[in-house]
Amino acid sequence: MHAQLEYPFPTLPAPGETLEVAPGVHWIRMTLPFALNHINLWLLDDGEGVAIVDTGYDLDSTREAWDAILARVGRPVTRIIVTHYHPDHLGLAQWLSERSGARVCMSHGEFLAGYAVWNGLPGYNETDMVAQFRRNGLDEARCQAFMTRGNAYRRGVPSLPPSYRRLYEDDRLAIGGREWRVITGRGHSPEHCSLYCAEAGVLISGDMLLPRISTNVSVFAVTPDDDPLGRFLASIRGFEQLPETSLVLPSHGSPFRNIGLRVAQLVEHHDARCTELLAACAEARSAGDVLSTLFPRELDTHQVMFAMGEAIAHLNHLEHKGDVRRIEGVDGIVRFVKSN
Secondary structure: OOOOOEOOOOOOOOOOOOEEEEOOEEEEEEEOOOOOOEEEEEEEEEOOEEEEEOOOOOOHHHHHHHHHHHHHHOOOEEEEEOOOOOHHHHOOHHHHHHHHOOEEEEEHHHHHHHHHHHOOOOOOOHHHHHHHHHHOOOOHHHHHHHHOOOOOHHHHOOOOOOOOEEEOOOOEEEEOOEEEEEEEEOOOOOOEEEEEEOOOOEEEEEOOOOOOOOOOOOOOOOOOOOOHHHHHHHHHHHHHHOOOOOEEEEOOOOOEEOHHHHHHHHHHHHHHHHHHHHHHOOOOEOOOOOHHHHOOOOOOHHHHHHHHHHHHHHHHHHHHHOOEEEEEOOOOOEEEEEOO
């Protein structure tokens, strides 16, 4: 295993431009209105047309960039593949589908999750999220900040596809005369689809493998006792079976090589987080109590949402492993204390 990740592309694609990173594989970089200020999207040559992988968040600048790119490409869109339901990935899928006539392709879990959040179904809406955070010890001032946001998901996803082509684990997609295998991952989202092409030596990892930051892994109100971190760690260990020389195309950050090293780094990162929390839980602690342990910096409201989800995920993971036990106090707050 190499000592560090390799970044073969020192230059980023300019706004509204594409950069070829492998034969027939083109990198696009779009703006996001968050601290994480960009997303990588991909164009794959597909015979007389092009396939799109992920679509970007609904911004005027993103629509304009897509218009410019597709006009310059001058070929029809054959399909729109969405790795998962999060707004920076699914956001403009229906708009692009209407514009191009291409079908949206995604997994069943991601399609349904998008509809659940967009429509604010029980367990997927702001009210239930805040109730979960309050029950897990988040202070009232920060809880109230969430209640003023409304359905933030709809700001990035103006509309959803009414139908789709379903992707399954281990599906083989023929794109541009090459085979791309669907690899499903869990933990970050219900049924995230990465794409691997052995012939090209390329993995489009989506959010499952990022080079410089750790993918968000959260517990949602609909499944309060879930262990998404356990599923995430199991999913990324599956990537160790791919050749070390694979070019990984992440949704955030730059393309990189040395896939096994990155998996090891992420496993080590979450192990360290769990060790910190286990020490903190010598006395009963809620997710709100340990928020500053995991994230010792100032967080805005958007970041607090992810941070609380992560804190609950790590505590739930420790409970599933038997390292801590859950205590529900008379005050209604869920706390965890070290076992034995």
